[in-house]
Amino acid sequence: MSEQKRLLLSGDEAIGLAALHAGVKLGAGYPGTPSTEILEYFAELGGKAQWSPNEKVALEVAIGAAFGGARALATMKHVGLNVAADPLFTVAYTGVTAALIIISADDPGLASSQNEQDNRRYAEAAGIPMVEPASSQEAYDFFLAAVELSERWHVPVLYRITTRVCHSKTVVLPREPLANVPPANYIRDVRTRVMIPAYARPAHHQLRNKLKEIAAWNEAGVLNQEVPGSAKLGIITNGVSFMHAREAAPDASILKLGLTYPLPMEKIAQFVHRVDRCVVVEEGDPWLADAIRAHGLKVESKPEMYRFGELNVNRVRRILNRDTSPEPAPKPGKPPQLCEGCSHRVVFEVLRDLDCIVSGDIGCYTLGVLPPFNAMDTCVCMGASLGVGLGLRHTLPPDQARRVVSVIGDSTFVHSGITGLVEMVYNPPATGHLLIILDNGTTAMTGHQEHAGTGRNLLHDPAGKVCFEDLARSLGVKRVHVVDPRPGSDEVAQLIKECLASGEIAVIVARRPCILVAKQIREYEKCGTALTLTEA
Ligand SMILES: Cc1ncc(C[n+]2csc(CCOP(=O)(O)OP(=O)(O)O)c2C)c(N)n1
Numbered sequence: 001m002s003e004q005k006r007l008l009l010s011g012d013e014a015i016g017l018a019a020l021h022a023g024v025k026l027g028a029g030y031p032g033t034p035s036t037e038i039l040e041y042f043a044e045l046g047g048k049a050q051w052s053p054n055e056k057v058a059l060e061v062a063i064g065a066a067f068g069g070a071r072a073l074a075t076m077k078h079v080g081l082n083v084a085a086d087p088l089f090t091v092a093y094t095g096v097t098a099a100l101i102i103i104s105a106d107d108p109g110l111a112s113s114q115n116e117q118d119n120r121r122y123a124e125a126a127g128i129p130m131v132e133p134a135s136s137q138e139a140y141d142f143f144l145a146a147v148e149l150s151e152r153w154h155v156p157v158l159y160r161i162t163t164r165v166c167h168s169k170t171v172v173l174p175r176e177p178l179a180n181v182p183p184a185n186y187i188r189d190v191r192t193r194v195m196i197p198a199y200a201r202p203a204h205h206q207l208r209n210k211l212k213e214i215a216a217w218n219e220a221g222v223l224n225q226e227v228p229g230s231a232k233l234g235i236i237t238n239g240v241s242f243m244h245a246r247e248a249a250p251d252a253s254i255l256k257l258g259l260t261y262p263l264p265m266e267k268i269a270q271f272v273h274r275v276d277r278c279v280v281v282e283e284g285d286p287w288l289a290d291a292i293r294a295h296g297l298k299v300e301s302k303p304e305m306y307r308f309g310e311l312n313v314n315r316v317r318r319i320l321n322r323d324t325s326p327e328p329a330p331k332p333g334k335p336p337q338l339c340e341g342c343s344h345r346v347v348f349e350v351l352r353d354l355d356c357i358v359s360g361d362i363g364c365y366t367l368g369v370l371p372p373f374n375a376m377d378t379c380v381c382m383g384a385s386l387g388v389g390l391g392l393r394h395t396l397p398p399d400q401a402r403r404v405v406s407v408i409g410d411s412t413f414v415h416s417g418i419t420g421l422v423e424m425v426y427n428p429p430a431t432g433h434l435l436i437i438l439d440n441g442t443t444a445m446t447g448h449q450e451h452a453g454t455g456r457n458l459l460h461d462p463a464g465k466v467c468f469e470d471l472a473r474s475l476g477v478k479r480v481h482v483v484d485p486r487p488g489s490d491e492v493a494q495l496i497k498e499c500l501a502s503g504e505i506a507v508i509v510a511r512r513p514c515i516l517v518a519k520q521i522r523e524y525e526k527c528g529t530a531l532t533l534t535e536a
């Protein structure tokens, strides 16, 4: 391998490059930290990539491509897999023709998420093989291996990465692009692709048989690594925890697992029996430790306090020393704030001043919960502002119900707010309801990605555009307003008051570009995109 080929890449970039070298024909995803850069980099390199309205649609698009014989990639953050869980469980049964790699980028420590769920459980629950790299080089190499695994057994592969792997930059030596890229070609196979019960029952048996074969293959698997060391201490680990473990216990014997579902239990048993003490070092849930113990093997799991947050070298040392003394509190950081001049500010000032009960959603605007606004009462998951707001409206005493407002960002509305709007039309509360869509023309929170409401695609070129006000009207909402939330104007306050007093269902689209990309949006508009965004 020549020196020129050494690249300094983040794990996300390494996956984007590997996808290109693996001949992935289509990558679909929805932005979410820490996964977002994968598709952006893949597209930058010339791969065909697109943002879908949400993760479920992204996975379905990727499934379609893989059914048709084209290698496909679906990317999302960990909570995105909850949205995509319905197709996930059934594509395990249908299998695929060409490789399907599903990226789950988990966020232990909640650097930028609403929970720190451990998606390794999805692999087991759905019966999908899972691969976990520990570095950028592995992110690259394991992706190519995952493509081969996927096509050998015709199964989708869950590719689980975590924040540190996604965002740390390390050296990558790329290989030559894979030569055997299959051409897309549809071959009818109704029994394996149409999951009516008569076909799904045998498909489940087939899946379990495939998993047995993959487990057997994993015993000698190339994705696992043994680091020889002292027999006094053995460590079983996965992902980035491997790096911490090596530094924390340089003399220990280590078994690092790369294909973590289905597990190579014989290999693990041999390792456990070879060492005096065996500790499982893993971030998040004690998933690996529980799985190993379920086979009657004696391993130590970390104390419960290390289930929370990311691991690091020091925390791994503490785990190995069975140290459960309180950890030093992290230094208090500066609380995040909406940018000066942010278009969301005006709306939250009004909601605060009118003492509304605000059913909120996820995006930059979630910061409306903090001072000086203190104007958000609930925030559960993407799209929940509508449903939760409607539930409050239906059941609160009328004087309180009339103060309930649902607030959602434009990208989030496209993601999972539209069905909530349908619910508002279908089951309108007796006091009516008000939805405010904060349309700043971008997905600001995850780094300003495009979405179906901006009229531009992932590369910011002109694309189809969903018009929110037309959509609301077409669904039957009579009271639909578009307003520019200009600082200093009382138009927003007047409209909100009017809608709340009407007792009808209403939608206000508060449209003003995110100040950080307003200039860029104007540039895109000049290049031919038909936009209706108000100039900042
Ligand atoms: C299921 C899920 N997918 C992705 C994310 C990551 N994420 C959080 S908010 C958000 C969208 C924010 O965009 P928008 O609603 O337009 O609000 P803005 O940040 O622009 O104010 C995304 C993609 C998430 N939290 N949950």
Ligand code: SF4
Residues within 6 Å of the ligand: 337, 338, 339, 341, 342, 343, 344, 364, 440, 444, 445, 514, 515, 516
């Ligand atoms: S990035 Fe844009 S949307 Fe987010 S706080 Fe700043 S101005 Fe507001």
